[in-house]
Amino acid sequence: METAIVLVAGSGMLAGALVAVLGKKTLTAVIAAGVVSLLASVLYLLLSAPDVAMTEAAIGSGLTTIIFLFVLHRIRSMGLLQEENESLDQERVDGT
């Protein structure tokens, strides 16, 4: 029974990591990092390490997502990095 959970969670982590690396947009990569840390936290539970799972939840899902998004927002609003800026704006409008 535990093997099934490990298989599903592990392949899900792999898929999330591939989306994060291969995806074109930055926002997609940030969300994919959230998925990876979610499934990693389930795997930590199976390894009977609830404290590590809690830390992973706090850092991976909460802190890194918010910090990444904050930095993306700062880059966009500072107006530096003109091309990056335009592509980020486009990204917001496309939503992709």
Place this chain on the structure above:
Amino acid sequence: MNVLSIAGALLVGFGAIFLFIGAIGLLRMPDCYTRIQAGTKASTLGTILSLGGIGLLHPSWLGKALLILLFVLLTNPVSSHVLARAAHLAGILPRGDTEVDELAAETEAKHHSINGGGST
């Protein structure tokens, strides 16, 4: 094998069925608003039933399970609403054969006359 654990097992099973239906809906629906509908609703009831069942299986965990359950019940509608609003503001339109879209007309009007003090 008492009544509580049988009820708990049944609740866990039904909740899992609803979660599965929600995931199917997430996969089948055509645009992101209908996906929010299917995903949020079915998964809310599924989570409530499953965690309630876990609470009944272990009566000493009931308080904690109840806390998670209430939390999901409160936050899931909020996150679905926030996502739909963000999608609409980011300019993602509903599917082509959507009958009416009065929100789009309203935001258009607000763009022209900058006095709408609406907020959420």
Place this chain on the structure above:
Amino acid sequence: MVDVAVTCALVLILGALVLAGVRFVAGPTAVDRVIALDVLTVISLPLMGIIAHLSGRSIYLDVALIYGLLSFIGVLAVARYLDGGLS
């Protein structure tokens, strides 16, 4: 009977995880991906509950509680970013 029901529930929940993961990989827009992330989180809360039941330790439910809380904040942050302001 309890074991049978819990095993069935576990299989269904894992199937739901796979389906939501497919939507996550496929999802054309970022909003679709965030919805998939939200549903994945909500699905994994009962999964953590079932793992707690199988191993008989109630601290695993605390992990589920913390995960629900923080993932909600993460979804709010992504939505604010899509709105265009994250202040």
Place this chain on the structure above:
Amino acid sequence: MRAKAILLQFILMMGVWLLLSGRVTFENLAAGAIVALVITMMTTSRTSMLGEIRLTPRALGAHLLFFLVFLRELIRSNLDVARRVLSPSLPIHPGIVKVKTRLRSPLGRFVLANAITLTPGTFTVDIMGDSLFIHWLDMAPEDAEAAARHIVSRFEKYLEVAYG
């Protein structure tokens, strides 16, 4: 108003503490009371919304009735979504409709929006002032306004008593 908000928040925090710790001893209650008091004092300026809840017996009854109606609608909505998702032809006609609400208090509007989100085939996309924008999964093409009005008033009559 303010005292009521503080009292309600204190009770809420105590409830969360008791559910989390799960045992009722004197030490536990004392520690919980201290923590709840500190948190209430720290955050009281931001949570004055809670003072809008009415606590008359009639309002409490309205809360209870609202909760029961809400539970029934939640189960109905899930069966409805399940039926639509599982039928091979996917019978949906989505649309976004605007409805005005009579509720005045922001907390009441918030609860109304969340209740609508969990009822059959509808969810709230946006709130602007007193108008709610509701996304319908399966819209009645001719009489959308009246149908939406019906959905809102089903909850409104309880929430109006409970929140004003």
